[in-house]
Amino acid sequence: MEYTYKYPRPAVTADCIVFAIEPQVKVLLIQRGNDPFKGCWAIPGGFMNTDETTEECAIRELKEETGLKVKKVHQVGTYSKVDRDPRGRTITVAYLAIVDNPVAVTGQDDAAKAEWFPVDKLPELAFDHREILGDAMVLFSKKKYENHNGKKLSSLEKIDILTNSLINVFIDKNDELGNIDFPLAAFAVAKLYANLAFMICRDSENPEEIIEVYLDVLNQAIQKTSIEMKIELNNESIRRIEEKIKKIEKVMKENERELENKREELQRKMVDKNKEHSDLN
Numbered sequence: 001m002e003y004t005y006k007y008p009r010p011a012v013t014a015d016c017i018v019f020a021i022e023p024q025v026k027v028l029l030i031q032r033g034n035d036p037f038k039g040c041w042a043i044p045g046g047f048m049n050t051d052e053t054t055e056e057c058a059i060r061e062l063k064e065e066t067g068l069k070v071k072k073v074h075q076v077g078t079y080s081k082v083d084r085d086p087r088g089r090t091i092t093v094a095y096l097a098i099v100d101n102p103v104a105v106t107g108q109d110d111a112a113k114a115e116w117f118p119v120d121k122l123p124e125l126a127f128d129h130r131e132i133l134g135d136a137m138v139l140f141s142k143k144k145y146e147n148h149n150g151k152k153l154s155s156l157e158k159i160d161i162l163t164n165s166l167i168n169v170f171i172d173k174n175d176e177l178g179n180i181d182f183p184l185a186a187f188a189v190a191k192l193y194a195n196l197a198f199m200i201c202r203d204s205e206n207p208e209e210i211i212e213v214y215l216d217v218l219n220q221a222i223q224k225t226s227i228e229m230k231i232e233l234n235n236e237s238i239r240r241i242e243e244k245i246k247k248i249e250k251v252m253k254e255n256e257r258e259l260e261n262k263r264e265e266l267q268r269k270m271v272d273k274n275k276e277h278s279d280l281n
């Protein structure tokens with residue numbers, strides 16, 4: 001039975017971002033063979049069929065365009081800006097897949113090429129795929145430290161993964177914001193992965209070690225925000241940046257004091273525990 005509705009129905013697509021972990025983090029991209037953005041690099045994906053879910057669509061499109069078959073994907077988000085696709089109103093749902101190594105791929109279907117790119121050396125991307133990839137990097141950083149080849153990662157290894165992944169997001173945000181906001185973007189990313197590192201502390205056998213890392217990251221953030229700008233700024237811009245940096249430093253020093261108190265409390269607990277153990281012996 002056919003139905004006719006008075007309401008317009010936008011098209012739905014699904015994209016699949018694939019990261020390879022070893023030997024360095026790379027992402028799989030395809031070169032578009034058709035307009036719009038013909039010849040530009042993009043995330044593998046395409047239009048959803050009426051008899052499949054967006055997840056099934058993402059997995060299918062990835063295989064059709066690159067030859068790579070994956071079973072497990074994680075939803076990154078839904079993207080629905082009105083003008084994101086010049087062909088018309090299109091909503092996309094993005095998914096993340098993680099593989100161990102950058103296996104051989106070939107451009108198929110409407111993809112002229114398929115290649116792996118280091119995440120710090122990305123080409124210009126079609127549509128809003130730069131934004132989608134940035135969000136996928138954040139999710140990737142969280143998923144990657146959950147399990148790596150069946151090996152339980154140490155807290156410091158988890159922090160290292162978070163740092164490397166999120167710093168690439170910072171690079172993208174720096175391009176978007178412009179150099180005038182470089183110090184603030186640097187602080188935002190440093191603070192973000194510092195908070196994530198501190199959250200990991202809950203699973204650590206040595207939380208004091210994580211607190212030390214957290215404090216170090218906060219200090220690095222201050223240094224990043226205080227670097228000499230290598231661009232021309234007018235006096236008003238410099239004044240605004242300096243004011244913001246002072247506020248940031250004030251908050252960070254308050255956080256440092258709070259963490260110092262927590263560290264001292266942990267030390268006291270460890271001393272009490274050791275004393276208790278000695279008394280039992």
